[in-house]
Amino acid sequence: MQKTLRAKRASFSAIEEDHGYAARRLDYGPGALNEEPKRRYHILLMAPAILTLAAITIYPFFWLIYMSLHKVSVARSDRWVGLDNYARLFGDVKYTDGWLLLVKYSALCLTLEILIGVVLAVILNGSRFEKVLVTVFLMPMMMSPVVAGLVWYYLYNGTFGWYHWLFQSIGILGETSILADIDTAMWGLVIVDVWQWTPLITLITLAGLKRVPQDQLEANMVDGAGSLRNFFTVSLPNIYPFLLIAILLRFMDNFRFIDHILVLTGGGPGNATRILPVYLFDVSFQFFKLGRGAAIAFTLLIVTIVLGLILVRIFDDPKKQVASGEAGETTDD
Amino acid sequence: MVAISIENVWKYYGETVAVQDLNLECRDGEFVCVLGPSGCGKSSTMRMLAGLEHISAGQILFGDKRINELAPKDRDIAMVFENYALYPHKTVAENMANPLRMAGVDKATVTKKVLDAAKLLEIDHLLDRKPVELSGGQKQRVAIGRVIVRQPAVYLFDEPIAHLDAKLRARMRTELKHLQQHQGVTTVYVTHDQLEALSMADRIAVMHDGVLQQFGTPAEIYSNPVNTWVAGFVGEPTMNLILTEVATEADRPKLTHKGFTIDLDGQLGEAALRGNEKALRFGIRPENLKVSLERSPGAIEGTVYTRQLLGSDLLVEVETGNDHFRVRTSPAFEGEVDRPCYISYDLGHAHLFSAETGQSIV
Numbered sequence A: 001m002q003k004t005l006r007a008k009r010a011s012f013s014a015i016e017e018d019h020g021y022a023a024r025r026l027d028y029g030p031g032a033l034n035e036e037p038k039r040r041y042h043i044l045l046m047a048p049a050i051l052t053l054a055a056i057t058i059y060p061f062f063w064l065i066y067m068s069l070h071k072v073s074v075a076r077s078d079r080w081v082g083l084d085n086y087a088r089l090f091g092d093v094k095y096t097d098g099w100l101l102l103v104k105y106s107a108l109c110l111t112l113e114i115l116i117g118v119v120l121a122v123i124l125n126g127s128r129f130e131k132v133l134v135t136v137f138l139m140p141m142m143m144s145p146v147v148a149g150l151v152w153y154y155l156y157n158g159t160f161g162w163y164h165w166l167f168q169s170i171g172i173l174g175e176t177s178i179l180a181d182i183d184t185a186m187w188g189l190v191i192v193d194v195w196q197w198t199p200l201i202t203l204i205t206l207a208g209l210k211r212v213p214q215d216q217l218e219a220n221m222v223d224g225a226g227s228l229r230n231f232f233t234v235s236l237p238n239i240y241p242f243l244l245i246a247i248l249l250r251f252m253d254n255f256r257f258i259d260h261i262l263v264l265t266g267g268g269p270g271n272a273t274r275i276l277p278v279y280l281f282d283v284s285f286q287f288f289k290l291g292r293g294a295a296i297a298f299t300l301l302i303v304t305i306v307l308g309l310i311l312v313r314i315f316d317d318p319k320k321q322v323a324s325g326e327a328g329e330t331t332d333d
Numbered sequence B: 001m002v003a004i005s006i007e008n009v010w011k012y013y014g015e016t017v018a019v020q021d022l023n024l025e026c027r028d029g030e031f032v033c034v035l036g037p038s039g040c041g042k043s044s045t046m047r048m049l050a051g052l053e054h055i056s057a058g059q060i061l062f063g064d065k066r067i068n069e070l071a072p073k074d075r076d077i078a079m080v081f082e083n084y085a086l087y088p089h090k091t092v093a094e095n096m097a098n099p100l101r102m103a104g105v106d107k108a109t110v111t112k113k114v115l116d117a118a119k120l121l122e123i124d125h126l127l128d129r130k131p132v133e134l135s136g137g138q139k140q141r142v143a144i145g146r147v148i149v150r151q152p153a154v155y156l157f158d159e160p161i162a163h164l165d166a167k168l169r170a171r172m173r174t175e176l177k178h179l180q181q182h183q184g185v186t187t188v189y190v191t192h193d194q195l196e197a198l199s200m201a202d203r204i205a206v207m208h209d210g211v212l213q214q215f216g217t218p219a220e221i222y223s224n225p226v227n228t229w230v231a232g233f234v235g236e237p238t239m240n241l242i243l244t245e246v247a248t249e250a251d252r253p254k255l256t257h258k259g260f261t262i263d264l265d266g267q268l269g270e271a272a273l274r275g276n277e278k279a280l281r282f283g284i285r286p287e288n289l290k291v292s293l294e295r296s297p298g299a300i301e302g303t304v305y306t307r308q309l310l311g312s313d314l315l316v317e318v319e320t321g322n323d324h325f326r327v328r329t330s331p332a333f334e335g336e337v338d339r340p341c342y343i344s345y346d347l348g349h350a351h352l353f354s355a356e357t358g359q360s361i362v
């Protein structure tokens, strides 16, 4: 059958050629290309914004570098120490452990938030109670992190905490509070972060789901996809850019916001939850070793920027957006 | 590969009725065109067949199986969407491979089938592009490709070649028809282009305002339209439908008009008298009229209103008593605008429609 079709095709093109009206093509170009209009004034218009931005971000940035190269103390004047502050970080177990804990904390939070957030969004999308439920979900997000920390501090409390009692009755926890046990304290913090920020992921994902074209979903269903398959092959690639923004926001927040950790554990028990930003806080504002603190802060900043840039790169790369539903293809950048 | 019965199907969107009490039978392997103007409920019918739209009332059967409740994936159908519905994040090749991959076909076969279909549709040089990098016609061909890579029980085409240029459209008509006949897949093909329907379909279902007007072979639809609406919609240039009065002269019925009188006899005469109607619409296709500058007995007298060249033929519009007759004739016809001319006709090709209901009375 293919053969006859092909033969047919051949005869078609033969007819076309026979008529001899092959389109005439120009094989020379214009003498000169017209100049594209230039826009010069926009630099002028943007100047005030750029200058302000420079003053509030670039100045502190250099100040940070300056501090990290000095022994800074409140009483005496700053003393130049070169890279000493950095060199000492390598031998500092609390510093390296801080990194490990930060990675663990951030990974746990991100994974749970994305998973739960996306599932919630899919369930909510188009459901009858969508509007009401979204409003309810938004509440944790509107709470200040310190307040959230305090609320959970009471819920976790070993003697009168309601959640503690609940966990204890199911048999997950023993006598000690979740925050007081070296093995569970990290989970206690992760739960709070997930509780507070999953709604953000849900919200962003919902916005993405609204923009998944109905016709593609329909075409895919006709092509033979069930609803789960439909989600992975059509919805997911479509909401993928939205998810990347959410991941970017959340991972940067995890690297910066420690309000609820300070309220709940302050890095303890032992050093079980002393993730790098908490350690940085201790060094700078508990022990007032501002120079060393600045060195830690600078390394943290660089890593954040690099990771952020990588994410943005993935985000901008149209080829990466193919993803074709199979997760994993996107992260091997 | 399966017969389709649409039984008393209705489609409501809230208050709007898109399809009214539709009854259609497509035989196994038949090519059925659903023909109608924009907004007549063609796509709604299609989407109900595909399982994308709830069937408000009635039922659809594939073979003996009621499919109202079946999910699209369980209906064994392939559909070309009106708006292409390609996956923008996939390449052309991946788009076309999608249904095969869903069915779990092995990679080598997928590649081969996609390439074959792409060659047939002349898009094999575009396989690595994304849909945004394609023109409308190319997108449409990818959408067709996604459908013909596999052999389902039913093909559903929703205006699949509407965005192609005339030449390519003619090609695609042949190819699709050829493919369908080879594979013997039952096909429902939606179009608003009567030429497409006439040239491709085994049977045509003409719809108007959600109501099925006529269901029959292209020849039936063309030569025996059941009402003025079908008569006017099918055929290009459209049929002349002139309002006339019925009169009798010595027991012989005739149609009178300000510009002419037509004596009826035989079957037409009986029909004209049977209904006791005062006014009838006289219908005759432009190609069944002859125009000449010389008077002949019984010819309708008029003046040339316009001349339009239709390639090999000439369409002459003749004004007579405030009405116009369209006549298809040879470009050799010498009548210039405003010249008097004479139209002769063969009553064997004429139609009579009730002026009130529009129904054919022959």
Ligand SMILES: Nc1ncnc2c1ncn2[C@@H]1O[C@H](COP(=O)(O)OP(=O)(O)OP(=O)(O)O)[C@@H](O)[C@H]1O
Binding pocket: B013, B016, B017, B018, B036, B037, B038, B039, B040, B041, B042, B043, B044, B045, B082, B192
């Ligand atoms: N989702 C919908 N909600 C409400 N009304 C609809 C919907 N889809 C279609 N309609 C209405 O139903 C009628 C039939 O629409 P349908 O899409 O079936 O027309 P169609 O014959 O395919 O027209 P076209 O040739 O323009 O594609 C139209 O009057 C349209 O306005």
Ligand SMILES: [Mg+2]
Binding pocket: B042, B043, B044, B082, B158
């Ligand atoms: Mg339509």
